[in-house]
Amino acid sequence: MKTIETTEELAQFCSECSRYPYVTVDTEFLRERTYFSQLCLVQLARPGDDDREDAVLVDILADGLSLEPLYDLFRNPDVVKVFHAARQDLEIFQVEAGVIPQPFFDTQVAAMVCGYGDQVGYETLVRRIANQSIDKSSRFTDWSRRPLSAAQKKYAIGDVTHLRVIYEDLAEQLKESGRSAWVEEELSILLNPDTYTIDPEDAWQRVKTRTTSPRFLAALKELAKFREATARDRNVPRNRIYKDDAMMELAANRPKDLEELGKSRLLLREARKGDIAEGILKALRVAEIMPRDEIPKPEERPRTANNATALCDLLRVFLKARSTQEGVAQKLIASSADLDRLASEKKPDIAALKGWRFEVFGRDAMRLKRGEIALSANGSEINVVKIGG
Template sequence: MDLISDTETLAEFCRSCAGSPYVTVDTEFLRERTYYAQLCLVQLARPGKGPETAVLIDALAEGLSLEPLYELFRDESIVKVFHAARQDLEIFQVNAGVLPKPFFDTQVAAMVCGYGDQVGYETLVRRIANASIDKSSRFTDWSHRPLSDAQKTYAIADVTHLRQIYESLAARLKKSGRAAWVEEELAVLMDPETYRTDPDEAWMRVKTRSAAPKFLAALKELARFRETAAQSRNVPRNRIFKDDALLELAANRPASLDELGKSRLLLREARKGDIADGILAAIAAAKALPKSEIPAPREAPARKPGSEALSELLRVLLKARADAEGVAQRLVASSADLDRLASEDDPDVPALEGWRMEVFGKDALRLKRGEIALSAQGGEIRVVPLG
């Protein structure tokens, strides 16, 4: 199987997709050595049988423009089908400012159709397409050329079996009337803001127990500098300095190159040059940060007496309702949602909105108000009205 490596051949295949109800899409990329994902390969298939219905696109080919693919993405008469699409969509949004529309994610659809939490592609291939995939090429170097036959076979399977999976799930959603549930979930993935990384919020990803204002101010400014430096150099943020070094710097707040050189955890390369200058500048900026801009300590919300027991009851209710509806528990409500439901009078959680409210939220509120109880009957959990 040859790779498409020129723009005209790609355009010709994309034109052949005109009039198709859908196309299936996947990517192979590398991210271990860069901040932004390096797109290496795009797999694309249209409905039908035969080798001419599926292609591999060499995203690294010199002179190749992916614009024909992006034009296909913009064609709203054709559904673009992915599996677990978040990272794929991020690549297209970051690289070209393009998100495929309309869009369908078979992982989300499978959760709605009762296949479990974040079901893997291989599981759906086995259960729906009655096939298997050789996974030995999954973690190979997709930037190396030429690709092996095993790599090509693995890559093309990611879009050929996806056709049958999509058709099966779409039919089930239509029959159950739950297509709108999937669309509601996909709205977040179709928002460009989902893929924007704000350096001002980078500190929130760092785990810390300290609530000291000076420490938090330094943490915020150092994390901001690290994120900006990683983006501008297109390297992983840990290549600038790791989290443990970040916490050490925020705690010690060195004010000179000499003090910076005494750091135990900072890489040697970061103790000089632009990185060292950036660290010292970030610490100086933290000292001058107005109180209104110093991060507030991230404290766990206070829990009401008895809320832990109510959380456990809500977990039982969630399992019962999810099993009854044939939908993944994780899609209905997270553990944090349940804790907030138990602890807060008026929690703003997804479990109390849209289809989740009908499936689980109404009964959760009734359980919280003491209007229903849970009973084990014949190995099943049942809702029992009270009063």
């Protein structure tokens, strides 16, 4: 297999790729020690076979290598860029260069539409569609170390060579079923640059807590905001500033000065002094005077009324039956929270009542809710029965 280490080699390969209908793409990166992903390797393959060097590794860490030829390929409207579970890959390119590949195809999303289950893994698709197996021993190796081992290279190149077979198979299934538009609807989120931007003002929403005290939530918001901005500016993981459990301890106790801050059981020693300590105390002072209408309110899962509990259970049965009939992953059609809201609210604003999901499930789910249809069981098969005239 060929490893590209110069801009000229990359430009030549990307130019050759522009003559093909698609190119498969994957990345290897590290993120354990940084806020932003550290890109280490890009794998590319165009239609063909490996003997003609139709698949290459791009050594991102090679001196003087520019990714501009790759970004030009990403912008080429005539070549589909194929990934599997692409969110983290796209985030890297968006952050690094403000580029999101288009047109774009995600085989994980397509596989969910084609009935391979929820968030199906690449290894599963390789086994079920390409009839191959993957040696995962190099999966969690240090991709920043050079030279790369033969095992690392073999593992990395497999992420794009098998992907060609998977893409062609899934694309054909979607064409036959007429569901290509379903996949495009799902991919619109991944193609939105806002998907990869975390506003420090909203960082508190990533923290799981059951506490609903207004002052606790105000403190949590300001502490999460400070941590997010600091981690981003220093390019270190959030937990290097302070971990979630320490942040919730601070939000609960709300120390007033360095002496009280030093009594924290969970706060890292480095965070009890210097810029981090001052930032924590400032965040807590802001939280103390936060107007009540600016204090965050946790998103509450709707409570299912007693008279809606049976309906909710019925909707779950119907969802399972319909997903089986349509060959689409249940989770892609509707979440448990969607079903709870559908059972409890008159006009819930949920994805299950929009687009292709409405056609597959939402319309009949609303009819079931209104008592216009019922469900009957015939062995393991669930059928819809129309009620009345």
